[in-house]
Amino acid sequence: MLLVVGGRVCAGDIEATVTAPSGEPLADAAVVLEPVSGSMPERHSTVTIAQRDRELVPYVTVVQTNTPIEFPNQDPFKHHLYSFSPTKTFEIKLYAGKPAKPVVFDKPGEVALGCNIHDWMEAYVYVVDSPYFAKTDANGHARITDVPAGSYRLKWWHPRQKRAVSARAIEIGAAPMSVTQVLDVKPRVIKPKPPADKEKY
Amino acid sequence: MFRSLQRRIVVVFVGLLVLVMALMLALVTRSNARIVSTEIQRELTAGMQVFTQLIEQNQRQLETAATVLAADFAFREAIATQDRPTIRSVIRNHGLRIGAQAMMVIHPDGYLIASSQDSNEPSGSALSPFADLLSAAETAGKSSGFRQMRDGRLYQIVLVPIYAPKLIAWVAIGFVVDDRWAHDLSEVTGLVVSVVHRGGTGAGILASSLRDAKRTELSAAVKEISSDMPGELHIGNEHYQTVHVPLGKETFVALQRSVEQAEAPFQTLQTALWVIVLAGVVVFAIGSIMLARQIVRPVNELAGAARRIEAGDYAEPVPLKSSDEIGQLAASFDLMRERVANREQKILKLAYEDSLTGLPNRTRFIEEFNRLSDSSHGAVVVMNLDRFAPINSALGHPVGDRLLAEIGLRLGSFQSGSNLVGRLWGDEFVFLLRDADRAAATRFAESLAGALRDPFVLDGQRLDVGASLGVALYPGDGRDAATLLRRAELAMYAAKQLHSSVAFAAEAGDEPPHEQLSLIGEMREAMARQEFLLYYQPKLDLASGQVTAVEALIRWRHPQRGMVPPGRFIPFAEKTGFIRELTPWVLETVVAQLARWREVGINLVPAVNLSALDLLNPRLIDHMRRLIGSHSLAGGALCLEITESALMEDPELALAHLNELAALGLKLSIDDYGVGQASLAYLQTLPVHELKIDGSFIRAVATTPKNAAIVRSTIGMCHALGLTVVGECAETADEIAWLVANKCDLAQGYGIAKPLPAEEIPGWLAGYGARQRHQA
Incomplete structure (x- = not known):
């Protein structure tokens, strides 16, 4: 999801491209710009990670700290959503429909989400202290728009990355910029998923 | 050794049986060995397959169990939250649930989070036995294998990941490989199952289905073998065919099959076969001995019968016991015995029996x-x-x-x-x-x-x-x-x-002396060979000076001895009775000669000497009658001279015969008168016509007065009785003159003529006549 923040003059766009070491475009990689100093606006629109067709959608979600995320269950049966990640440990026990209240991700870091009754269901939430972030599409492209000019730390993240990539400083001006990054990731472990029956269970 | 037929039969029969049995035994033994070997190989191959499948199956079950455990929410929560006491408690509990003896939780980075084995295990220490399993699991998602743990025991270990939902840890579940494990597998595979560890220091048994002593022996034996050279292994006194299934780098399973056990059923079969063979040989030997006896006994009996026949005993019949070939032979043999016996009887009869009388010869x-x-x-x-x-x-x-x-x-x-x-x-x-x-x-x-x-x-x-x-x-x-x-x-x-x-x-x-004996023996043959011949000695009628009679005297011209004089053989001819054959021949010859002389105009009265045997022969009369008849002899044409002694043997019969002879017209003369005891009184009762005074009286009659007196008186008396008198052995002219002077009728002797062959008589007569005329 692309966040467009309007405001001061001289706001710039940044175009990011992430590839695997082989040169293949890498999807689901997060690109984050953290301002080196000064405050930043907090915009907390509710984000949704749905459970549909016994999958968590989307696979990767990037949010700013303190963003509440809703986990609506669109399947006709219950799910048991959990996270043992230290960044945000929670458990929504067997439920159907939409839980009573969304989960607020109040610490930066990564969170792995799973379903206790469907082992193959997994999703990742990357919580960052910045409103300026984006996620690569299937072509490995991501765009962050309307970033105010200034000094930022450029950070990269992927849920299956083998090593964390260290952040680097970047100056944002009025002119659009483009950055590229190579990320080495493990292949996704495809856990066996039984095909849905006639009632889609 | 094989000279007896019976032994030969037995040896051939039993030998053939032994040969066949030996071949059969050899064949069975060989094929048994092959079957045992093949069977062991087959069992080992099958056992190995079963074993491998069982191990895999075990492994899958363990994996399943581990996977189920890894999915447990509380377990995952405990791991994710790094709650060590809880994790340990969980793995102990879950270990009990699935019967695992060892459970460990390992961080994806390879260090140990928790272990059921050792509570003092420092966290973060690397698990070297597992490092390879871990890397295999990272690639394949899971892994399994057999590893020896720190406690020295071998475990079958499976390694599965724990996701929450990303990989948060590995859980390792270990099942101990012990004797029980080996025993269970042994029961399924039918093989001896032993787990052998070969480290740098040597080999050791980690587990085995063998027990006690055998297990000890195995651990000794296993030191000798290498893992990549399976084959036959001696454990104690038993032999085991062995195959190896590797369980890890230094560990393998030895699957073994006892050769002795595999051979056992065949051993039983072979033992049974041996019993059959030995029993068969014994039965065959007895049977063939009996059969051979049955064959040989009649043959021996035949041989015995043959020996008896050879020895000349034909009495005992050849035993006939059977109707087979030998029985037929015996029958023919018996027939032969009878025929030979009959023939010998005949030959004996011919040899020992007189054919005319049937008496022994x-x-x-x-x-x-x-x-x-x-x-x-x-x-x-x-x-x-x-x-x-x-x-x-x-x-x-x-x-x-x-x-x-x-x-x-x-x-x-x-x-x-x-x-x-x-x-x-x-x-x-x-x-x-x-x-x-x-x-x-x-x-x-x-x-x-x-x-x-x-x-x-x-x-x-x-x-x-x-x-x-x-x-x-x-x-x-x-x-x-x-x-x-x-x-x-x-x-x-x-x-x-x-x-x-x-x-x-x-x-x-x-x-008698030898020569005489031989002469006696030869007389009969001499007759057949016509060695006898007659000489004739003239008798001179002293009154007329004419030769009127001759005395036939027998001679034997013996081929070797020359002329044999009658005195040498006549006594024996008389003794042996041969004279009875000789006299008829003399008579026949003389009569024939008489006829021949007559033809040439010579009239002589021949005289033939009769022996006592001749005179007493009852057939003498018939014979003389036939002789006279056949030659038409006139009365007085033939004279018979009989000695005194001949007359004295049987005077009555002699008289009877003399009467008959006289009646036949034969002239009868008493020979050698004077030497016997016959008296003239007796002689005058006989129908005799002539008396011949013995030569012993005539000899020297002219010079001996006593002899002259006897002869003179005898002549006188004879003349008185009407008998003519012959002086024998008149050898000199004086004697002849004396005889003439004393009115003796006839004279005979060398003084007149010696005995002459018949053919010389006519010539002599002519010569004598001429001399007399000349003297006159």
Whole structure:
């Protein structure tokens, strides 16, 4: 999801491209710009990670700290959503429909989400202290728009990355910029998923 | 060894059986060994497959169990939250649930989070035995294998990931590989299952289905083998075929099959076979011995019968027991025995029996005699028929033969256990009286004479046959058959001469000289060879000076001895009875000569000497009658000279015969008068015509007055009785002159002529006539 923040003059766009070491475009990689100093606006629109067709959608979600995320269950049966990640440990026990209240991700870091009754269901939430972030599409492209000019730390993240990539400083001006990054990731472990029956269970 | 048929049969039978059985045993043993070997290989291969499958199956079950455990929410929560006490508690609990002896939780980075094994295990220490399993699991998502743990025990370990939902840890579940494990697998695979660890220090047994002593022996044996060289392994005294299944770098499973156990059922079979073979050989040996006996016994019996026949015993029949080939052979053999026996009987009969009378012959007699023991005693009696030769010559040989047969029949009754009756030859019979003494022999001789006293009747003709017997007693008179026979014969001749029926060898005197014996023997042959011939000595009529008569004198021109004078053989011819064959020949010859002389105009009265035997021969009269008849002899044409002694043997019969002879017109002359005891008174009762004064009186009559007186008176008396007188042996002219002067009628002797062959007579007569005329 692309966040467009309007405001001061001289706001710039940044175009990011992430590839695997082989040169293949890498999807689901997060690109984050953290301002080196000064405050930043907090915009907390509710984000949704749905459970549909016994999958968590989307696979990767990037949010700013303190963003509440809703986990609506669109399947006709219950799910048991959990996270043992230290960044945000929670458990929504067997439920159907939409839980009573969304989960607020109040610490930066990564969170792995799973379903206790469907082992193959997994999703990742990357919580960052910045409103300026984006996620690569299937072509490995991501765009962050309307970033105010200034000094930022450029950070990269992927849920299956083998090593964390260290952040680097970047100056944002009025002119659009483009950055590229190579990320080495493990292949996704495809856990066996039984095909849905006639009632889609 | 194989000379006996029976042994050969047994050896061949049993040998063949043993050969067949040995081949069979060898075949069975070989194929058993092959079957055992193949079977062991098959069992090992199958066992190995089963074993491998079981291990895999085990592994999958363990994985499943581990996977289920790894999905447990609380477990995952405990791991994710790094709650170590909880994690340990969980793995202990879950270990119990699935029966795992070892459980560990390992961080994805390879360090140990928690272990059920050792509570003091420092966290973060690397697990070297698992590093390879871990890397394999990272690639494949899971892994499993056998690893020896720190406690020295071997574990089957599975390693599965724990996702929450990303990989947060590995859980390792270990099942101990112990004897029980090996035993369970052993039961399923049917093989001995042992787990062997080969480290740098040597080999050790980690687990085995073998127990106690065997297990100890295995651990000793296993040091010798290498993992990549399976094959046969000796454990104690048992042999095991072994295959290896590797469980890890230094660990392998030895799957083993006992060769002895695999062989056991075949051993039973082989033992049974051996029993059958041995029993078979014994049964066969007994059977073939019995069969061979059945075959050989009749053959042996046949051989025994053959030996008996060979030895001349034909009496016992050949045993006939079966109808098979040997039985047929025995039957033929028996037939052969009968025929040979019959033929031998016939041959014996021919050899030992006189064909005419059926009595034993000389050969048989001698054999019987030789069979007597040296200490035995008895008598040999030789019997010669009296008057047989005249019968034979008068009635012909066929009649003579029939008479002999009849006599043989009669004598046969004297045959008994102790007495043997045989015929020696011609009319001579022999008797062997075993255990007889002189008295017994005498009694026997008497009864024999009695038996012959009854006349024989042939074709209505009555024939009287007398016999003379000679007895030789053994061992007194001799010990061998030849001597005894000879002495008995001599005794017999003596009896004949004495006109007694029996004489004993002891009294008959010694044997004649050898030459005489041989002459006696040769006389019969001489007759056949015409070695006898007649010389004629003229008798001079002293009154007329004419030769009017001749005396036929027999000579024997012997091929080796030359001329044998009558004095050398006539006595024996008389003794042996041969004279009875000789006299008829002389008569025939003289009569024939008389006819020839007549043809040339010579008229002489020939004189023939008759012996006592001749004179007493009952057939003499018939013979003379036939002779006179056949040659139409006139009365007085033939003269018979008879000695005094001949007359004295049987005076009555002699007289009777002389009367008959005189009646036939024969001139009868008394020979050798003066040497015997006959008186002129007796002589004058005889129908004789002439008297020949013995030469001993005539010789020197001219010079001896005494002789002259006897001769002169004898001549006177003879003339008074109407007898003519012949002076014998007149050798000198004086003697002849004396005889002429004393009115002797005839003279004979060298002074007139010596005996001359018949063909010289006419020439001599002519010459004598001429001389007389010349002298006159």
